[in-house]
Amino acid sequence: MNRHQHDPSCDEALDLLEAYVDGDLSADEVARLRSHLEGCAACAAELELATRIQSELRALPELDCPPEVLEKVRRAGRGEVVPFVPRPRSMGLRIAAAAAMLTLTLGGGALFLRLQAQPDSPSPQEIAQATQEAKIALAYIGKVTRRTSTDLREDVLQKRLIEPAARGVSRSLGGTQQSEKEH
Amino acid sequence: MLTAFEDTAQRYRSRVYSFARYLLSNREEAEDVTQEVLLRLWRHQQGVDEERLGAWLLRVTRNACYDLLRKRRSDGTLAASSSLDDDEAREVASTEPDPQALAEGSDFRRRLMAALSDLGEPYKSIVILREVQGLPHREIGEALGIPEVTVRVHLHRGRRKLRERLREPMREVPQP
Numbered sequence: 116m117n118r119h120q121h122d123p124s125c126d127e128a129l130d131l132l133e134a135y136v137d138g139d140l141s142a143d144e145v146a147r148l149r150s151h152l153e154g155c156a157a158c159a160a161e162l163e164l165a166t167r168i169q170s171e172l173r174a175l176p177e178l179d180c181p182p183e184v185l186e187k188v189r190r191a192g193r194g195e196v197v198p199f200v201p202r203p204r205s206m207g208l209r210i211a212a213a214a215a216m217l218t219l220t221l222g223g224g225a226l227f228l229r230l231q232a233q234p235d236s237p238s239p240q241e242i243a244q245a246t247q248e249a250k251i252a253l254a255y256i257g258k259v260t261r262r263t264s265t266d267l268r269e270d271v272l273q274k275r276l277i278e279p280a281a282r283g284v285s286r287s288l289g290g291t292q293q294s295e296k297e298h
Numbered sequence: 299m300l301t302a303f304e305d306t307a308q309r310y311r312s313r314v315y316s317f318a319r320y321l322l323s324n325r326e327e328a329e330d331v332t333q334e335v336l337l338r339l340w341r342h343q344q345g346v347d348e349e350r351l352g353a354w355l356l357r358v359t360r361n362a363c364y365d366l367l368r369k370r371r372s373d374g375t376l377a378a379s380s381s382l383d384d385d386e387a388r389e390v391a392s393t394e395p396d397p398q399a400l401a402e403g404s405d406f407r408r409r410l411m412a413a414l415s416d417l418g419e420p421y422k423s424i425v426i427l428r429e430v431q432g433l434p435h436r437e438i439g440e441a442l443g444i445p446e447v448t449v450r451v452h453l454h455r456g457r458r459k460l461r462e463r464l465r466e467p468m469r470e471v472p473q474p
Contacts, residue, residue: 133454180315
């Protein structure tokens with residue numbers, strides 16, 4: 116090992132070993148290195164170690180990504196691609212939505228309290244009744260929404276069409292009366 | 299039918315995960331990094347050139363791993379690295395039939411993985427990408443933003459550092 120450490124040709128050989136393992140040396144460099152390796156057991160051992168390290172590294176497998184990682188990305192990505200953008204709502208629709216929420220909350224709360232009060236599981240009749248009540252609540256929400264929508268349409272019709280038209284007629288009539296007065 | 303994202307994610311997910319896991323030596327953190335990288339791919343898939351996609355993914359992966367490693371250092375925490383070492387040592391050693399060779403091979407591999415784990419940057423990334431993942435020098439250079447010739451130089455230095463580290467215990471063995 117002492118000879119290996121103090122021999123300048125050993126230092127040069129050690130510098131070339133990795134490039135030699137990769138096949139990056141010129142033919143001349145390969146010939147000089149091989150010549151040195153034939154007479155130097157320490158450098159030959161270094162070459163053996165370098166070769167082994169490379170082959171061990173290359174034997175390490177590409178590790179499989181667990182499928183749940185991709186599934187998490189899909190779920191997160193779907194949430195991003197279709198973002199929730201709240202639409203601007205009129206006061207009427209806000210009131211309707213609030214009413215619907217209140218109905219559902221009160222109805223659900225009443226049902227929950229009723230179920231809590233009875234330790235046994237509900238009878239089929241009670242389930243049928245609860246279902247019926249839920250349907251009525253949903254029908255009511257639909258009715259409120261439809262009514263609000265109709266009200267809104269009528270409101271728009273009134274404000275955008277009827278009132279401007281009436282103002283226009285009134286203005287023209289007023290103008291005619293004014294001119295008649297002037298005359 | 300697979301969407302463009304699905305196709306790309308299926309193609310690159312193991313490359314990303316593998317790189318992260320060898321860099322971090324930690325399964326959970328590698329999964330987190332892979333998820334983060336693929337999510338970035340989802341967001342930016344329209345803006346990434348198809349030809350440079352592989353390099354882009356590796357660069358993003360490396361940056362995400364760096365962030366984690368920096369956080370580890372600042373927190374003073376050290377992630378458990380046993381999962382990778384033991385798993386890999388067993389998996390590769392199982393191909394060797396002779397018990398003595400298997401034991402020696404396993405020990406060598408364990409020391410090699412420890413040396414790789416301690417290797418500094420950019421040597422560690424380059425050794426993993428080239429030797430473990432088998433990527434061409436050009437693609438590694440693109441991913442790391444350095445010339446191909448620099449990749450070769452760093453690769454040789456990195457492997458030499460591993461060699462120096464692995465040689466040390468051999469010297470301690472008394473010669474008859």
